Amino acid sequence: MNNFWRFCIKIAFLFIPQRREGDKLRGMIYKPFLKKCGKDFRVYDQAFIYEPNSLSVGDNVLVGFNAYIGAGEVHLGDGVTLGPFSMLAPTNRLRKHGSFRFGGIEAGSIHIGSGTQVAAHACITYEVKIGKGCLVAAGAVVTKSFKDNVLIGGVPAKVIKEYDDTQT
Numbered sequence: 001m002n003n004f005w006r007f008c009i010k011i012a013f014l015f016i017p018q019r020r021e022g023d024k025l026r027g028m029i030y031k032p033f034l035k036k037c038g039k040d041f042r043v044y045d046q047a048f049i050y051e052p053n054s055l056s057v058g059d060n061v062l063v064g065f066n067a068y069i070g071a072g073e074v075h076l077g078d079g080v081t082l083g084p085f086s087m088l089a090p091t092n093r094l095r096k097h098g099s100f101r102f103g104g105i106e107a108g109s110i111h112i113g114s115g116t117q118v119a120a121h122a123c124i125t126y127e128v129k130i131g132k133g134c135l136v137a138a139g140a141v142v143t144k145s146f147k148d149n150v151l152i153g154g155v156p157a158k159v160i161k162e163y164d165d166t167q168t
Contacts, residue, residue, distance in 0.1 A: 005033070013045075023062075038078065047082075058114060072107040077114030077132065086118045092126040113148060133163060 009029060016022040027041035033052035034041075038059035046066040049055055055069060058078035063069070065084040072090030082088070090110045094103035110124055113132035118124065122140045129145040130152070136142060137153030137160065146152050151161040 009033075016045075044084075064120075071105075072126075073109035075109070075111045077112060077116070079115045080112050081117045083118055083120040083122065083138070085121045087123045088112075088118075089123060089125050090127075133165075 012029060013026060016025050023042040023044050024040075026043035026047075030043060030049060030052055031037045031041060034055050034057060035053055036056035038057055038061065040060045041057055042061070043049075043063045044065040044067070047063045048067070049063070049069045051071045054072060055074050055076070057076045058080070060079045061076050062081045064082050064086060067082040067085065068087045070087070070089045070091055074088055074090055088110050090108045092106045092108060093100045094106055096103035108127040110127075111129040112118065112124070113130055113134065115132050116130055116134040116136070118136045119138040119140075121138055122136045122142065124130065124136065124142040128142050130136065130142065131146055131148030131150070133149045134146060135151045136157070137151065139155070140153045140157040141155045142152060142157040144156070146157075146159065149163040149165060150159045151163070152158070153160045
């Protein structure tokens with residue numbers, strides 16, 4: 001998506017209400033620009049998707065208030081929820097001549113399994129895969145991949161608890 005369309009979307013979003021209808025409308029506006037989009041995609045107010053053409057979302061995905069999805073491949077399974085101010089950062093800065101400023105950027109990917117919730121202010125970084133049915137705790141910084149059905153928290157994130165598959 002070029003800067004012109006990104007600008008047009010941001011301007012259009014200024015006039016969309018902040019309630020449920022607005023969340024659904026923002027999702028519908030993003031939908032044609034996404035790599036793949038399931039049904040009932042919702043985007044809360046002030047959320048930012050840097051490269052919609054690299055984002056694949058399943059059914060019933062919700063991107064929370066002020067969430068950020070950076071450049072790079074991002075895959076969100078069915079029923080994923082990104083909490084307010086959460087960040088998906090699928091790129092990595094490279095070092096050159098003793099500085100990260102001049103090293104460039106390496107694009108990676110992030111995969112979040114179906115039914116996973118990323119809580120407020122959590123950050124998921126470069127080349128991370130999170131399994132199905134996980135909960136990423138508020139403020140967690142996830143720098144490695146995790147299996148299905150776990151509670152992940154901390155800086156850096158680690159498994160806090162494993163969920164029993166039979167629990168509802």
